[in-house]
Amino acid sequence: MSSATGATRLGWFRTGWPRGAFGALLGIALAALLGHLIPASEGLPWIMAPVGASAVLVFAVPASPLAQPWPVVGGNLISVMVGMAVGKLCALGGIGAPVAVSLAVGGAIAVMALTRCTHPPGGAAAILGAMAGIAPAAHLPGPLAPLALNVIGxxxxxxxxxxxxxxPWPHIPVVPPSPAPIRTVTYDREDLDAVLADWDETLDVEPDDLDALFRAVERRVLRRWEDDHK
Incomplete structure (x- = not known):
């Protein structure tokens, strides 16, 4: 096998689904192993469903703002605590589970936004917390303990x-220095596709959306340039 062919295959692994799939396999394996530290007498599951969704984000789109360490940790753990608190309050007030889970997810989204740790699996964690909190035999720490161990993994x-x-994770974007403003230029779609390929990252933004954003920025820059040179 030539070195060029080997490099191509390695590049495919680094950006394609095999890299994400194998990473998720390792991540979930450690999460499950740590989850077994919870005593069986507690009656709690050793793996929590939200970490499966977290694994997809962390290993398939590690550059996503939703997949960074603080969103993963805070989004899951804060949400499950919000859910538990809402569930317990609803249980005390005689409010049923459908209302409890609705309030839990809405509250979790609000708290995640305020604490800058928005993480989609947090919605599932909030539902888990609410269902645990509303259960008659609920007690602390409930699902928080196994979920915390899973998240550590x-x-x-x-x-x-x-x-x-x-x-590298957390993801730190490398921003090249701005070129000297010699003249106003534009780009072709092929330039955008080439840069995305060079970046070697899977982003959770469609290239068409990026193209629309950059075209809007171009138009704004052009208008400002025209205003400055009237």
Whole structure:
């Protein structure tokens, strides 16, 4: 096998689904292993469903703002605590589970936004917390303990694995210096596609949306340039 062919295959692994799939396999394996530290007498599951969704984000789109360490940790753990608090209050007030889970998810979204840790799996964590909180035999820490152990596994593997496969995590975008404003220029769609390929990152933004954004920025810059030179 030529070196060029080997580099091509390695590049496909670094950006394609095999990299994300294998990383998620490792992350969930450690999450499950840590989850078994919870005593069986507690009657709690050793793996929590939200970490499966977290693994997709951490390993498949590690550059996404929703997949960074603080959103993963805060989004899951804060949401499950919000859910537990809402569930307990609803249980005390005689409010049923459908209302409890609705309030829990809405409250979790609000708290995640305020604490800058929006993470989609947090919605599932809030539902888990609400269902645990409204249960007659509910007691602390409830699902918080296994979820915390699961999250530690995902974050630990995410940090090591993403860095080892060329995707440092937390993601820090490399912004090149701005060129000297010699003249107003534009770009072709092929330029955008080439830059995305060079970046070697999977973003959770469609290229068409990026193109629309950059075209809007171009038009704004052009209008400002025209106003400055009237």
């Amino acid at each position: 995902i974050v630990g593997v995410g940090w090591l694995y993403n860095a080892a496969t060329g995707h």
